[in-house]
Amino acid sequence: MEAGQNHYKVYVCVEAEFSKEGRVIPKKILWEDGTRFSIQKVTEVRKAAATRAGGVGTRYTCIVDGYVCHLFYGTDRKWFVERRVENPFA
Secondary structure (H helix, E strand, O other): OOOOOOEEEEEOEEEEEEOOOOOEEEEEEEOOOOOEEEEEEEEEEEEEEOOOOOOEEEEEEEEEOOEEEEEEEEOOOOEEEEEEOOOOOO
């Protein structure tokens, strides 16, 4: 595990729109099991580090099903989210 010992990267597919000004607007996240999550709103876009799982890129703060989540577009041109590691001893 890279940066944080409690989180790791999960690479995801993202459906996005591209504005005529060149902005990328993520609309849906396709999860590992095939579930599609609609992004109701993007509240912030900025360059940021994924401090929990490691990596840097553009961080999209999104509202998904009423919850705030951070979706990253890494410098390697891959989309990812940070997932918390479940404690196998709990």
